[in-house]
Amino acid sequence: MSDAKVQFNEIFLTDVPYIVARGQIRLGKSGIGWKAASDADMAAAMGYGIPGYSDEKGMLAIQSADIRRIQWQRVAKGFGIRIWLKDGTLHKLDGFDRDDYDSMKDAVKRFYKGITLENRDVSLKGWNWGKTDFEGQNLTFKVENKPMFDIPMNQVSNTNLAGKNEVSIELQPTRPGTKRKAIDEMVEVRFYVPGTTTTTKKPSDGED
Amino acid sequence: NKGNSEEQTIKKFESYKRETALPKEVSNCRIYVDNRADSIILPVYGMAVPFHISTLKNISKSDEGEYVYLRFNFNSPGQGVGKKDSLPISDPNATFMRSVTIRSSDILRMNEMYTSIQNLKKDQAKRETEKAQLAD
Numbered sequence: 001m002s003d004a005k006v007q008f009n010e011i012f013l014t015d016v017p018y019i020v021a022r023g024q025i026r027l028g029k030s031g032i033g034w035k036a037a038s039d040a041d042m043a044a045a046m047g048y049g050i051p052g053y054s055d056e057k058g059m060l061a062i063q064s065a066d067i068r069r070i071q072w073q074r075v076a077k078g079f080g081i082r083i084w085l086k087d088g089t090l091h092k093l094d095g096f097d098r099d100d101y102d103s104m105k106d107a108v109k110r111f112y113k114g115i116t117l118e119n120r121d122v123s124l125k126g127w128n129w130g131k132t133d134f135e136g137q138n139l140t141f142k143v144e145n146k147p148m149f150d151i152p153m154n155q156v157s158n159t160n161l162a163g164k165n166e167v168s169i170e171l172q173p174t175r176p177g178t179k180r181k182a183i184d185e186m187v188e189v190r191f192y193v194p195g196t197t198t199t200t201k202k203p204s205d206g207e208d
Numbered sequence: 209n210k211g212n213s214e215e216q217t218i219k220k221f222e223s224y225k226r227e228t229a230l231p232k233e234v235s236n237c238r239i240y241v242d243n244r245a246d247s248i249i250l251p252v253y254g255m256a257v258p259f260h261i262s263t264l265k266n267i268s269k270s271d272e273g274e275y276v277y278l279r280f281n282f283n284s285p286g287q288g289v290g291k292k293d294s295l296p297i298s299d300p301n302a303t304f305m306r307s308v309t310i311r312s313s314d315i316l317r318m319n320e321m322y323t324s325i326q327n328l329k330k331d332q333a334k335r336e337t338e339k340a341q342l343a344d
Binding site for chain 1: 221222223224225226227228229230234235236237238239245247250251252253254255256257258259260263277279282283284285286299300301302303304305306307308309310311312313314317
């Protein structure tokens with residue numbers, strides 16, 4: 001029983017934004033593996049140089065010894081896991097059901113010494129103010145200390161001080177020529193960052 | 209008491225209390241308008257990120273070649289003179305998202321989104337005005 005692998009189907013490898021690569025994930029004592037479900041799924045993840053991913057086999061292999069943390073969080077496609085490796089690599093796999101949580105938690109505990117499935121509780125308050133923070137290669141926007149979204153730094157194509165207290169971040173478009181359905185892609189985000197010197201007065205609000 | 213009234217302003221709106229309340233439609237990673245929750249949900253790198261309509265200042269649309277760009281401008285400090293805004297000023301060090309731009313080549317759907325978000329914003333503004341009048 002303890003060597004048995006735990007498998008989940010219809011799981012998307014989302015290390016690279018906007019690709020649609022569906023497959024199976026397996027957890028075992030030696031590590032975690034993901035395998036593309038079809039040739040099309042294999043092709044979708046090809047050529048990006050995802051660490052640990054073999055273009056020929058259409059497989060992602062993660063060694064147990066390399067795993068630092070595993071997080072479970074709500075994503076658009078149901079639930080996802082975030083696997084952080086000791087070298088800083090982050091693998092993202094989405095498409096889990098809420099009900100997969102227990103078996104995932106159990107598998108992580110059984111197979112990987114010292115690792116527990118952490119709950120990454122995301123903010124759904126719908127607020128647009130909070131704090132920015134860096135988590136590994138991600139710029140994370142947090143509301144009341146809960147992550148609201150992450151921007152992978154490798155997706156940033158340009159940043160600008162667009163005005164006083166305003167920072168704009170331009171994001172890379174999807175790879176040209178990629179066969180894709182009409183997708184909605186974020187191309188720019190702007191933040192108001194309060195000044196470090198003037199924090200007491202309300203800005204230009206007239207009288208109270 | 210100033211502190212209390214500020215707190216009330218902040219707590220006035222909230223998109224979702226728990227993740228189970230997120231609509232099913234978010235799974236396709238596209239812009240979604242949830243009229244029931246007075247919220248728009250934007251896809252951000254695989255996450256479904258709600259913004260309450262109260263945070264939205266306005267939305268603009270531009271067509272460029274095969275793409276439609278929707279730019280969501282949010283309420284943030286230092287914008288618009290004279291208009292009294294209800295910013296959560298209890299935290300002067302807060303960072304605000306000022307705008308998000310999303311593009312898509314699905315022109316028809318983007319036009320629909322633009323219209324329905326504008327409608328949601330109008331409805332919300334109307335309700336706010338009515339509420340303010342009642343309070344007077």
